[in-house]
Amino acid sequence: MNLKVTNSPFTEAQATQLNAVLDTLTTDQKIWLSGYLTHASTESQSSVDTTKVATVNTVEATQTTSPNVARSLTLLYGSETGNAESLADLFEARLKSLNFDITKKAMDEIKPKTLKKLEDVLIVTSTQGEGDPPSNAVELHEYLHSRKAPNLEGMRYSVLALGDVTYEYFCQTGKDFDAKLSELGATRLYDRVDCDVDYEADAEKWITNVINALDEQMSSTTPSQAFVRETVQRESETKHSKTHPFQAEVLENISLNGRGSNKETRHIELSIEDMNESYEAGDCLVVLPQNAPQLVTQLIEVLGWESNTPTQINEDGDTLPLEEALTHHFEISKLTVPLIQNAAAHFGNDDLSSLTDDKETIRAYIEGRDFIDLLNDFVTTDLAPEDLYKVLRKLPPREYSIASSYELEPDEVHLTVGAVRYTAHGRERHGVCSIHFAARLQPGDTVPVYLKHNPNFRFPTDPEQKVIMIGPGTGVAPFRAHLQDREARDWKGHTWLFFGEQHFTTDFLYQTEWQTWLKDGYLEKMDVAFSRDTEEKVYVQHRIQENAATFNQWLEDGASIYICGDEKHMAHDVHQTIVNVISRMRHISLEEAEDILKQMKKDKRYQRDVY
Ligand code: NDP
DSSP: OOOOOSSSOOHHHHHHHHHHHHHHHHHHHHHHHHHHHHHHHHSOSSSHHHHHHHHHHHHHHHHHHOEEEEEEEEEEOOOOOSSHHHHHHHHHHHHHHTTTTEHHHHGGSGGGGGGGGEEEEEEEEEEBBTTTOGGHHHHHHHHHHHTTTTTTTOOOOEEEEEOOOOTTTHHHHHHHHHHHHHHTTTSSSSSOOEEOOOOOOOHHHHHHHHHHHHHHHHHHHHHHHHHHHHHHHHHHSSSSOOOOOOOEEEEEEOOSOOOOOOOOOOEEEOTTTTOOOOOTOOEEEEEEEOHHHHHHHHHHHHHTTTTTTTTEOOOOOOOHHHHIIIIBOOOSSSOOOHHHHHHHHHHOHHHHHHHHOOOOHHHHHHTTTTTTHHHSSSOOOOOOOOTTTHHHHHOOOEEEEBBTTTOOTTTTEEEEEEEEEEEEEEEEEEOOHHHHIIHHHHHEEEEEEEEETTTTSSOSSSSTSSSEEEEOOGHHHHHHHHHHHHHHHHHHHHHHEEEEOOHHHHHHHHHHHHHHHHHSSOOOOOEEEEEESSSOOOHHHHHHTTHHHHHHHHTTTTEEEEEEEEEIIIIHHHHHHHHHHHHHHHHHOHHHHHHHHHHHHHOOEEEEOOO
């Protein structure tokens, strides 16, 4: 997007200055600016220095606005990995700065029966794999869908749903809450917004519109104050983020598997010296990946465009040379249902249009295929570089559980990355980020990253509290971080690790480190399950079963359970095993055992980081 004398009311000098500033702005900053200017233009004194207005308005607003207390305002969040919770924190701060008397709570912090007393309710929730609510939203979700669900006439609400369009039940939990509250008589303050993994800009628009809706109803805080405060808050945020990542240098990149393994698991050490941020065991490092150069070259060939073709990357009209756009900006290695629907609108290919009649047919087609397959299977002459952004979504960042301790290595972050390689439809396929690490990044290279705190995966601060850690495969990463913490603090005992992988000789990740911690007493017990060393598969849950009495005793002694790794099968099967163990050992029903685990979840004694 470029301002010219011909397409704007500005003089040449003004256009040059404005273009210089606009070029440096992020999408979020542009959204803010447009809102700010819209409002500023409606104010009586229009030709004032905007930075000065920002400062003065903030002070005035703080001093003169009376609290927005006409109706109670509650922000409820359902969060598993912390994204919804972080957004809730951000929104809470923003609403408070606007003098809204807001109460923020995790969904499991309110008694479901008290829901009917709430007046204005904002819901921010993620969705788990198969459309399930995040663990702290389960109870409220169940209650609202039960016969006990209350009449909610008089309540006003709005829902922000977080999800991932690659999943069939995209944003399902948000959709469920939205539909149910409406069915129970509540009124929408503002329509639900469903966000894909790249949620920031949509979330920003949602909260701005919700604030405007609340403002309209209460008419005591003007939108300009909202915008002004927002800036002030942003300016105080100095942390690294998606739009402001830290360039971490690769210090070490080694394979943890022995020769002959079916797996390639990389141990990556990154330098975060000068990042000026700390992390805790359980936190994640978010990596901004890039697509493989070979895949990008192949795609450019199939598209039949030049690598330097200017390619529009968003609706603001920003462009990048094609090669750069395909390397850094767009997701090209995966197809989604909305991608196919959008492609049908821009390809001008009848066969593709008829494929989109049925979602099940689309789902069957996209499995294991990428954008190159789509272009080969459904030839297009209509697709233009300025339409590409309407078809492809942004390359989502990847989150990895940190495998090191800030206390032991404050200048480093270690990751345990499983290289994803498989063949589908006659072509070899690669995981975007894992293969960027496994095949391309060498010591000395840099990679853009930022830290993401995970308040839902926190280890006890009491050295005497027992900790049971269950982490097959790469799921063992946060437990290495925790053991390093315990070593740094000289906290001995009270730890039990269950680890599983395919083969003892080739896949025992960090074997010598666990053995040293066992010898030194930082790790009290360790049970391993090598699934493919025996005729019958042995998994971590078999080891839990074999140790049922001790396992139950640890729980009765107040132990906390931590599970990290595969969500689809392992986490579910391990959960079921723990329920069985509690039921068998305490001679209670499975339902009662399930209730014990539910309570442990509430008490933060049962935490999971599953993917
Ligand atoms: P896996 O979870 O695939 O394997 C670790 C061990 O768990 C193996 O011995 C495996 O046995 C076993 N296992 C398989 N099924 C179960 C089960 N139901 N219950 C208990 N144990 C089981 O380890 P990875 O580290 O390779 O992958 C972890 C998860 O992360 C997977 O879901 C993977 O798809 C996902 N993932 C990982 C990425 C990464 O970078 N690490 C990237 C993208 C996804 P066996 O194989 O013999 O059945």
